[in-house]
Amino acid sequence: MEKRFNIEEIMNSLDGIQRAEAQPFLFTRIMGRMVKEEKTADQVIYRLITRPALALAIGCFFIGLNTYFIVDRLQNNNAADTNQPLAAEYVQHDVNPYEPNELP
Numbered sequence: 001m002e003k004r005f006n007i008e009e010i011m012n013s014l015d016g017i018q019r020a021e022a023q024p025f026l027f028t029r030i031m032g033r034m035v036k037e038e039k040t041a042d043q044v045i046y047r048l049i050t051r052p053a054l055a056l057a058i059g060c061f062f063i064g065l066n067t068y069f070i071v072d073r074l075q076n077n078n079a080a081d082t083n084q085p086l087a088a089e090y091v092q093h094d095v096n097p098y099e100p101n102e103l104p
Helices: 007-013 026-038 041-049 052-083
Strands: none
Touching: 041 052
16 A cells, blocks of 8 residues: 655645754763763873873982982992901911811
């Protein structure tokens, strides 16, 4: 049971058409979703790392850490030099290491 429309009925069906209107703030909501989707984990990390304040703080941290280790090593070397007895105190002058030790 096909219903056939004539051309005039089809053309008259378009008489009451009006322009479609979007809901209020539709564009704002669409743009908000697009911006929200742009922020992936990689982008967030990249933005965080490239901030000058964070880069300066990390640089200062590593410079301070290196300074601490250098000063600590210098202090340990100085303390080790003053507290260690000389190796000459342990040397026995009358013993030849290449001859067997014989007791008299």
